[in-house]
Amino acid sequence: MPKRIYMLLVILTTIFACSKDNDTPPDTTTPISVSFEVIVSQQNTLRVTVNNTSTGISGLNSYWQFTKNGSVVQDEAGPEMHLYDASGEYLITLTVEAPDDDIQVSETVMVIGGDSMHPALKDATDKFSVGMAVQSNRMGGQHGEILVREFNNLTAEYEMKMNIMYPSQGNYDFTAADAIVNYGVANNMDIHGHTLIWHNATPDWVENFTGTDQEFEDMIEDYITTVVTRYAGVVRSWDVVNEAIEDGSNQLRNSVFRTRMGDDYISKCYQFARNADPDVLLFYNDYNITFDEGKQAAIFAIVDGLASQNLIDGVGAQMHIDIYFPSSSQIQSVVDGTVARGLKMHFAELDVRINPSNDISSLTEEREIAQQNKVREVVELYDAIPDANKFAITIWGMRDNETWLIDFWGQPDWPLLYNSNFEAKKAHSGFLEALNN
Ligand code: G3I
Numbered sequence: 368m369p370k371r372i373y374m375l376l377v378i379l380t381t382i383f384a385c386s387k388d389n390d391t392p393p394d395t396t397t398p399i400s401v402s403f404e405v406i407v408s409q410q411n412t413l414r415v416t417v418n419n420t421s422t423g424i425s426g427l428n429s430y431w432q433f434t435k436n437g438s439v440v441q442d443e444a445g446p447e448m449h450l451y452d453a454s455g456e457y458l459i460t461l462t463v464e465a466p467d468d469d470i471q472v473s474e475t476v477m478v479i480g481g482d483s484m485h486p487a488l489k490d491a492t493d494k495f496s497v498g499m500a501v502q503s504n505r506m507g508g509q510h511g512e513i514l515v516r517e518f519n520n521l522t523a524e525y526e527m528k529m530n531i532m533y534p535s536q537g538n539y540d541f542t543a544a545d546a547i548v549n550y551g552v553a554n555n556m557d558i559h560g561h562t563l564i565w566h567n568a569t570p571d572w573v574e575n576f577t578g579t580d581q582e583f584e585d586m587i588e589d590y591i592t593t594v595v596t597r598y599a600g601v602v603r604s605w606d607v608v609n610e611a612i613e614d615g616s617n618q619l620r621n622s623v624f625r626t627r628m629g630d631d632y633i634s635k636c637y638q639f640a641r642n643a644d645p646d647v648l649l650f651y652n653d654y655n656i657t658f659d660e661g662k663q664a665a666i667f668a669i670v671d672g673l674a675s676q677n678l679i680d681g682v683g684a685q686m687h688i689d690i691y692f693p694s695s696s697q698i699q700s701v702v703d704g705t706v707a708r709g710l711k712m713h714f715a716e717l718d719v720r721i722n723p724s725n726d727i728s729s730l731t732e733e734r735e736i737a738q739q740n741k742v743r744e745v746v747e748l749y750d751a752i753p754d755a756n757k758f759a760i761t762i763w764g765m766r767d768n769e770t771w772l773i774d775f776w777g778q779p780d781w782p783l784l785y786n787s788n789f790e791a792k793k794a795h796s797g798f799l800e801a802l803n804n
Contacts, residue, residue: 397423401470403461408789411512412479413454418446419461428464433457448508451478485791489519491802494754496520496557498761500716503543506550509789510765520557520759522715523547524771527560528568533590536572541597552601559713559761560598562606562652563591564636566622574623583627588639595643604648604758606683606715607640608633612653617665633669637678648758649673652683652715657701658693667704674708681711681758686745687772689720690737695744702752711758714749717742718763718770718782719794725778730767730786738781739797746801765789 401421408414419429419442429442433449435458440447442461451457460473488497498520506514514521525531526543534540551558562568564587576583595605611633613620624632637649651670656663666682673679682705686698705712719741721727721734749760764770768787772780784795 392426394423394425399423399427399463399465399470401461401463401472403459403472403474405459405474405476406788407476407478408509411450411516413451414448414509414512415451415459415476415478416446416448417459417461421461421463424463430462430464432460432462454479485796486799486804488517488795488798491799491804492750494750495757496759497798498522498557498559498759499765500524500761500763501547501550501765502526503546505765505769506547513765513785513789515554518556520559520761521547521551522559522561522761524764525568528562528565529573529590530568530570532594533573534570536586539593544598548598548601557603557759558598558601559650559715559759560595560602560605560647561715562609563594563640564607564624565609566620566624567610569623576623576627580627584635587624587628587632587636591636591639592643595640595647599644599647602647604650604681604713605640606650606652607637609652610654611651611669612662612665614655614659614662617661634673634676634678637673638676641678648680648711649678650681650683650711650713650715651679652685652713654685654687654716656682656684657686657688658697660700663701663704667708670708670710674710679710681705681713682708683713683715685716686714687716687718687720687763688741688745689723690734690741691723695748698745698748702748706753706756710756712749712752712756713758714745714760716763717745717760718772719745720772720776720780720782722778722780725776728779730781735781735793739793739800742784742794742797743801746798750802767792 400423403420404418406416408416417431421429431440431442431447432438433440456475456477458473458475460471463470496519497517499514499518500522501514502524503526523544526547532539532541532544548558576586611619619625619630628635640647640649651666651673653666656666670679670682684701702712719738721738727734746760762784764783766785766787766789767781767783770780770782772782784792784798786792
């Protein structure tokens with residue numbers, strides 16, 4: 368766990384405070400006590416996070432200085448982050464501009480060096496890329512530091528889907544998609560496009576399309592051509608169609624695409640993509656493809672149909688799993704089916720629930736170790752795939768508190784590699800251990 372240095376020096380004063388600005392009425396009832404806490408990051412020990420824990424200072428200006436008489440950094444609401452550029456001992460001073468006399472508290476902190484205490488995931492192998500699902504508003508600050516250090520593949524968690532990129536007919540909005548793609552290019556990362564056609568991310572205007580079936584198909588061809596052409600040469604791979612097989616029936620879902628374009632809508636969409644960028648890798652992506660044998664067979668039938676037309680390069684298995692399930696042999700089955708077809712395997716959306724039965728309300732050491740073991744098992748299994756069939760393992764979210772699973776299941780869980788303080792969990796170590804790091 369990171370070093371946590373607390374400043375417990377408390378200075379009490381009963382002088383009356385008066386506001387430095389007329390907006391915030393001065394707090395004249397609470398004595399001023401000035402304190403702060405400082406946390407040295409576990410991931411990057413040149414980075415500290417400070418949090419002003421003073422009381423009685425509302426309406427007063429406060430500011431930080433991160434070296435002796437260093438530049439003044441205004442204290443904003445919530446924690447502040449400071450990144451040093453070299454190891455050493457530094458004085459951190461918090462100054463509160465009290466009416467009669469400024470009050471200062473300070474703490475000396477030792478930062479050791481910019482190298483994190485563990486190797487980066489992406490440096491642990493050169494045989495496949497390590498991906499992260501990102502959102503355009505989570506690529507700066509500590510998200511950005513971890514992204515750039517640990518990952519070399521990006522998937523947009525939702526901003527490269529049709530409902531975001533094509534919100535109304537003839538009106539594309541690539542703002543978020545461009546931000547993510549440009550970020551990936553700037554940081555020398557592969558970008559995995561997710562996903563062109565998905566029944567859960569179809570804009571209302573498409574669901575309610577009023578033209579003829581042929582006009583619908585022409586519109587879809589135009590959409591796929593426009594998007595794939597736009598990112599040709601920078602987006603390395605696309606999930607062209609996502610989750611086309613219905614659970615239980617193992618038949619094609621009755622999506623608007625099937626209804627309007629026919630049962631061969633899938634081949635048509637992959638052909639549109641192949642025509643737009645012959646070099647981009649085309650994937651089919653789905654969930655429950657490991658343990659559900661009927662669904663797996665139906666998916667591989669789709670894959671075989673596409674492969675017979677040279678319209679597919681890889682299979683994406685959404686690895687939304689938990690610490691108990693599926694077994695390694697069940698996961699192995701989708702790997703074997705993919706490798707037997709000479710296709711690339713993408714463990715596309717890895718998260719590992721530790722509370723599937725909702726029997727815990729906080730992260731326990733025991734469950735965290737179980738998660739570490741499951742992640743190590745999955746990565747070992749993936750690393751045993753022939754190199755020609757490797758592609759990427761993508762983690763479906765950065766911090767536990769950001770996972771889609773909490774809203775989806777309506778219960779607490781901690782399925783990812785980082786906790787809410789951006790600290791790497793044991794699961795991160797499990798990933799590295801699988802690769803002998
Ligand atoms: O960020 C905006 C916020 O600004 C806005 O106020 C709010 C309300 O409109 O929406 C927020 O965006 C939401 C986004 O998640 C971020 O939380 C979108 O509405 C919401 O649709 C989106 O959900 C995503 C979902 O796919 C649908 O695109 C999830 O993040 C994402 O984890 C989930 O991922 C899917 C895979 O693509 C396919 N496999 C299953 C997986 C889980 O459903």
